[in-house]
Amino acid sequence: xxxxxxxxxxxxxxxxAQVTVEPADSLTLHIESSVLxxxxxxxxxxxxEVLARLDVTSGRVTVVDKGALDCTLRARVECAVFRSCxxxxxxxxxxxxxx
Amino acid sequence: xxxxxxxxxxxxxxxxxxxxxxxxxxxxxxVLKRDAPTCVMNEKPVADKLCESIREACERxxxxxxxxxxxxxxxxxxxYTASMVCRVLVEEMGIKDLRVAATSLGDAHxxxxxxxxxxxxxxxxxxxxxxxxxxxISHGKLKEPAIIRSHGGRPRAMMAGxxxxxxxxxxxxxxxxxxxxxGNGGKNNCGSMGYAMPDSRYADKVVVITDTLAPFPNVPAxxxxxxxxxxxxxxxxxxPKRIGTKEARVTQDPRDLMMAERAADVIAATPWxxxxxxxQTGAGGPSLAVTRFLEERMDAxxxxxxxxxxxxxxxxxxxxxRGYVRKIVDTQDFDTKAIAHxxxxxxxxxxxxxxxxxxxxxGAYVNYLDYMILAALEVDVNFxxxxxxxxxxxxxxxxxxxxxxxxxxxxCIIVTPLVRGRMPTVCKEVTTVxxxxxxxxxxxxxxxxxxxxxxxxxIDCLDAAGIPHVSIEYLQEKAYSIVGEPxxxxxxxxxxxxxxxxxxxxxxxxxxxxPYTFE
Numbered sequence: 001x002x003x004x005x006x007x008x009x010x011x012x013x014x015x016x017a018q019v020t021v022e023p024a025d026s027l028t029l030h031i032e033s034s035v036l037x038x039x040x041x042x043x044x045x046x047x048x049e050v051l052a053r054l055d056v057t058s059g060r061v062t063v064v065d066k067g068a069l070d071c072t073l074r075a076r077v078e079c080a081v082f083r084s085c086x087x088x089x090x091x092x093x094x095x096x097x098x099x
Numbered sequence: 100x101x102x103x104x105x106x107x108x109x110x111x112x113x114x115x116x117x118x119x120x121x122x123x124x125x126x127x128x129x130v131l132k133r134d135a136p137t138c139v140m141n142e143k144p145v146a147d148k149l150c151e152s153i154r155e156a157c158e159r160x161x162x163x164x165x166x167x168x169x170x171x172x173x174x175x176x177x178x179y180t181a182s183m184v185c186r187v188l189v190e191e192m193g194i195k196d197l198r199v200a201a202t203s204l205g206d207a208h209x210x211x212x213x214x215x216x217x218x219x220x221x222x223x224x225x226x227x228x229x230x231x232x233x234x235x236i237s238h239g240k241l242k243e244p245a246i247i248r249s250h251g252g253r254p255r256a257m258m259a260g261x262x263x264x265x266x267x268x269x270x271x272x273x274x275x276x277x278x279x280x281x282g283n284g285g286k287n288n289c290g291s292m293g294y295a296m297p298d299s300r301y302a303d304k305v306v307v308i309t310d311t312l313a314p315f316p317n318v319p320a321x322x323x324x325x326x327x328x329x330x331x332x333x334x335x336x337x338x339p340k341r342i343g344t345k346e347a348r349v350t351q352d353p354r355d356l357m358m359a360e361r362a363a364d365v366i367a368a369t370p371w372x373x374x375x376x377x378x379q380t381g382a383g384g385p386s387l388a389v390t391r392f393l394e395e396r397m398d399a400x401x402x403x404x405x406x407x408x409x410x411x412x413x414x415x416x417x418x419x420x421r422g423y424v425r426k427i428v429d430t431q432d433f434d435t436k437a438i439a440h441x442x443x444x445x446x447x448x449x450x451x452x453x454x455x456x457x458x459x460x461x462g463a464y465v466n467y468l469d470y471m472i473l474a475a476l477e478v479d480v481n482f483x484x485x486x487x488x489x490x491x492x493x494x495x496x497x498x499x500x501x502x503x504x505x506x507x508x509x510x511c512i513i514v515t516p517l518v519r520g521r522m523p524t525v526c527k528e529v530t531t532v533x534x535x536x537x538x539x540x541x542x543x544x545x546x547x548x549x550x551x552x553x554x555x556x557x558i559d560c561l562d563a564a565g566i567p568h569v570s571i572e573y574l575q576e577k578a579y580s581i582v583g584e585p586x587x588x589x590x591x592x593x594x595x596x597x598x599x600x601x602x603x604x605x606x607x608x609x610x611x612x613x614p615y616t617f618e
Contacts, residue, residue: 015520035521037491038585067520
C-alpha cells in the first residue's frame, strides 16, 4: 500500500498508541514509548512487521506509544495506513493483508 | 558482595561498618546506643523564639555550607515549606553543598531538582523520591548517591548516628511563640505530624515554620517547645487539598473490587482475623477497597478491628465512626476528612513514625500488626517487591512504610493487577528490591492468588477454606504471555542511589540509566 496523505489512528490514552503516517520518499520510523526501555525493540519489530505485511515501502511513520499491547499496536498501524490511502471506510482488505 | 536477596553490592560501598543485607531478622537483639543532638543551655527568661524571616532563623541556627537539613512531607504535593527554605538558603545566603534529608520528596519540590542539577544540593536522603528530583538522581546529577530509607529505617539511622541533621525545618499548621507546634489548629492543617516528631528530637537545631501563630501555650503539641530553637511565621506553609492527588474514595473499578474481595477472603480465612485484630492498608484503590469487604466479614464473625494504623484516609475514619474500629493510631493523614477526624475524635490519635516502624526501638507498632495490605510496582518470582524504580529504571516512588510493615506483620498481602498497561507486575526479577520476598506472604492479582511457599500455614488456611491459589511462577508466565517478556534495562556503572534495608544494611543499589537506543 502507498501512503498518499497524512493520516492518524489511535489515542494518547494509557494502553493505547497514536500512529501517524505521512508521505515521504523513503521509509522512516520514529518511536516514542512510555515503556521504551523494556519494550522498544518489540514495538519496533511489531510496527515493521505490519508495514512489511501491508507492503508499505515509503513514508514517515511516527508511533507515540502509551503501553499498548502488540494487538493494539498492529491495529493502529494498519488503520493509519488504510486511512492514508482511503481504504478505511470502504475497500478494507479483509481476508487479504488483514487476516 | 551478593546479599541475602541476591543483589550484587559494590565493595566500595561496604566501608565504615556498612554491611550487605543478611535477612529480615539478622540484626535482632543487636545493642545500639542512641545518638543525641547537641543542645544549648537556655536559662534566661525570654519573650519568645520568633524570627522575622526564614533567613534570620537560618542565621541564628548557624546555617553553613555542607550542612544536612530536613523537612517532613505531611503536606505531600501541597508542601511549600521545603522549597521556601531552600530558596532562602541558596538564593539569599549562597549556601553550597547542601544535603537534604527529607522524610520524602515529590512533585512539590521541583526547585530542589534545579539545585541538584546546579550542583548546590549534593546529596538526598529520603523515604521516597518522585517527580523531577527522581529524574535528576537517576541521571547521575548528585555528587554522592542518594540514600533511600523506609519510614522505620530513617529514625533508626538518626538513632544510630548515621543520619545527623544540622537543622530541621518543620512546617506546622499552628505554633505558639515558643514552638509548641501542631498539625491542627491552623489555616492549613496537615493532621498528624508523625514524620516531623522524630526530627524534632534528633536534629541539632529545630525551626518551626507556621502560618498560624496560636496563643501560648499551643497544647497539646506534637513538636514541643523544649526541642525548638526558632519559630517563623510565613504566609502559607502548604495546601492541604493537594495532600492527596484526589480524594481517596472506594474504587468502582470491577477489577479492583474483585481483587479486594479476594484479599478480604484471604484475611477471613486466616487465624488472626479475631476480635481486636490490627490492620493497615495503603491508600491505593484496591487496598482501600479491601476494608469495605472486611465489614461484612467482621459482621458475620461478630468481631471488631482493634486498631488501624499508619497513613489514614477518611474511609477508615468512617469505619471507626460506624463502630468497626476501636482505635486509629495515625502517622499521616491522606485527606482533609482524616485531618479533621484526628482533631475531633479521642479514639483517633497521632503517633511518631519511629513509634510506628523503627526497628531500633523496644518494639514498634508494626511488630504487632496482624494484616498489612500493600500495593507493588513489581513483584518477582522470589516475592521480592519493587516500589521505587519505574519501567524506565528511573527513581519515581517511595518504599515508605512498605518494608517495615511487611517485615513486622503476621500476614502481608500484596494486591495488584497482573499487568498495568504493558508493564508486567509479576516478573522474573524486580528492577530494584525495596522489600525482601521473605516478608511478603500473599500476592492477590486479577489472574489468581499466590502464597509464598515459606508460609505453609497460610496455604493450609486457604486450602481449608476452599480458596483457590496458584504458584507465583504461573502468574509471571501469565503476565509475560499478555505483554511479552520485557528486555533487561541497560545501566551505567555509576551507583546513583542506595536502597537501605530497615536495619541499615544495603538491600540494593540503583545505577544510572543508559539512554535507550534501538541498536
